[in-house]
Amino acid sequence: MAIETTADPLAGQTKKARQLLVSSSRHSYDPRLDIDWDAPLVEGKWFLPEKRCTLYSTPIWDTLTLEQKIVSSREEMASSIGLGVWTEHMLLHMVSRYIYDRNVATPQVQFALTEVADEVRHMIMFANVVEKMGSEVYLTPWRIRESGRLLKSVVPVAALWALILLTEEIFDQIQREVAADETVQPLVRTMSRIHVVEEARHISFARTELERFVPQLSKARLSALRTLLALSIQTFSQEFFNPLMYSRAGLPASARKEAVANPYVRETFSSAAERITTYYRSLGLIGGSSARIWRKAGFLKADSRD
Template identity: 60%
Template sequence: MTTATTPGERRRDADPLARQTKKAAQLLIASAKHSYDPRVDIDWDQPLEDGKWFLPEKRISIYGTDLYASLTQEQKLLLSREELGSSLAAGVWTEHILMHLVSRYAYKRDISSPQVQFAITEVADEVRHMIMFARLAEKIGIDFYPVSPKTHRNGLLLKTFAPVPALWAMILLTEEFFDRFQREQANDETVQPVVRAVARIHVVEEARHISFARTELERFVPTLSKRKLEMLRNFLASVVKTIRHDRYNPLMYERAGIDPKEAVAAGRSNPIAKANGAYGAERIAPYYQSIGLIGGKSEKVWAEAGWLPDKAH
């Protein structure tokens, strides 16, 4: 049975601000019902299981290469651990930047509005996620990965000066991309149980952030001038380049006992690794195309990455 909507309700649903306010109110309720405290909701005392991966084997950056085939099983498992460790460090940096950006969004706005209340809720989520990632790094026995000086400098500028549309666009790009892999990790029984538990919590809570970011972008993007739209497209293309570059962190190969120069070269030329990137972008790329956030010079960057729908494998 369907419930008829009144003309007034239909007008409100068609209004971007009203639609975004309604979405924020719904997400606040979802947050109250489905939020986790990783300190108590994850069994950190559970031992690691021998022979299990730290991320699905097929997602290892050099999987399928001659170099990978030359490794022992122990080296392969160690590499999967270090690659997870590198991604956790990237996750902490990203969550930290997003926490600052979302705080800026809320700073001058009415605290009584559902949008601002959900933004503050999102900040609380990001704080818990940062601690959760740090606990996981400690649990699996890795030394945490440092952020490069260049990334550190860029982060200081980004969190201080990035405009609001860039905030939601960056949130959506990074969260949608990594969400694809975490959903897979959460359901892969070959992966360590503690890694799966962390992925499950992150997927549930980030789904709310993704939904909110989409409604914000759908409200903001149509208001951008041609110049500002082009700037936002180019900014997102730079995020794509950063994700691709940081995917092959030499330190994770070195820590796994593999020649970093050889491994970086193998990873960058690995067609399976490129296909993995396309897999991560399968949802976000067509969505950004549909709302106009891929186009002009930026389209070439997405195409070269193999992240556009007609370029994905």
């Protein structure tokens, strides 16, 4: 896929920021008001589309009652929301770093400030949805939190936007499916719809930033960024199978092992990542040894070329 460029990338970035500021003023939500928190959960509705549950079609899945499957989908959604809260927190820290030395009067900085405000609302919305679902908040594992302390403080700007896209694009694809699935709880669908609409702006701005920064990287810095992204997606794939979500759903310890080996999960990963992997390849952010890490983690299809 060819990347369109302008004669003046900075002018293009400024134009995009102005457009997104207008969009933000017209199409933003306040979850406190735009979600009906008093509405009861709907009996028999899923919290995640059945085919996106990590145990779907495994031997253990076929032994569960419908009620047990729905509880399992609830805990998986709560676990993914916990990862989403951590991701949003990381992103708002890094976007704040982007803002720190820049002119607050510029459209770019003003949109970045708008993005920080969006992320704060999303974190609160996610926490309230978990509570309303009847689950508990899932804290990010200690080793991820500790590595994040360093990452959010020292990651270069180009890596900032690449990491934003890495997480937001994958969650975006899954949440689009959730928002459209009428078998899913209305509460979860509304949460997903709000997040999709507002994150679309963040994704668009991050792409504009990347298309300006990446061509300026030296071969060594580009290689380092490739490695960072590949290791990040590898970590994401490992943390996706949180053992706690299976135990909270009342499932045996063997459940996680079956989920990790489930081919349907790899299909979920690769389909959710298809847009971002295509885009990263167009920028040279996936290739060589990094592509092999992406493929091993399940986010590149086995027949795709490096």
